[in-house]
Amino acid sequence: MIVGYVRVSTVEQNEARQVEALGDVEKLFCDKVSGKDTQRPELTALLDWVREGDIVRVKSVDRLARSTRDLLELLGTLEAKGVGVEFVDAPALSTNSPQGRFVLTVLGAVAEFERALIKERQAEGIALAKKRGVYEKQRKLDADAIARARVQIKRGVPKAEVARRLGVSRQTLYTALRN
Numbered sequence: 001m002i003v004g005y006v007r008v009s010t011v012e013q014n015e016a017r018q019v020e021a022l023g024d025v026e027k028l029f030c031d032k033v034s035g036k037d038t039q040r041p042e043l044t045a046l047l048d049w050v051r052e053g054d055i056v057r058v059k060s061v062d063r064l065a066r067s068t069r070d071l072l073e074l075l076g077t078l079e080a081k082g083v084g085v086e087f088v089d090a091p092a093l094s095t096n097s098p099q100g101r102f103v104l105t106v107l108g109a110v111a112e113f114e115r116a117l118i119k120e121r122q123a124e125g126i127a128l129a130k131k132r133g134v135y136e137k138q139r140k141l142d143a144d145a146i147a148r149a150r151v152q153i154k155r156g157v158p159k160a161e162v163a164r165r166l167g168v169s170r171q172t173l174y175t176a177l178r179n
Helices: 016-022 041-049 068-080 098-132 143-154 159-166 170-178
Strands: 002-008 027-032 055-058 084-087
Touching: 002 016, 002 041, 016 027, 027 041, 041 068, 068 084, 068 098, 143 159, 143 170, 159 170
Parallel strands: 002 027, 002 055, 055 084
Antiparallel strands: none
């Protein structure tokens, strides 16, 4: 089965150009949200819906993912399900050919190498900061603090203010609330 996926960044944008470029598809999923990450309702629905032997057709790589890491993760998820991917604007990246799989493997190796370099530089920076005595690990919130935060948020206190009151970053608060 050929499954189409289109994405525009806002509800005001028109997806017709992408839909036309896909040609005949048997099922179409359309997101009208930013591509900054892969947390998109229609993309999630597509991943749940596709089955072994299906082909996901997308106009261009950037419609599926904005980062190499996200792209490779999505392609890995689809490959594990036995689903191929075709890019209308970049057939060389389609997973249904040996050349496409090769190019994606090279991209994966580059992304993995880049991630390793980032981790290495981060570790070096932390070691230097510890030597200077300026490195402090981010404080985590205990269960009691998380419960207090939930109460404050329920009362309408902005999350940024709750984070300030608790002496943590907003990201630390968001992570604690999510878990």
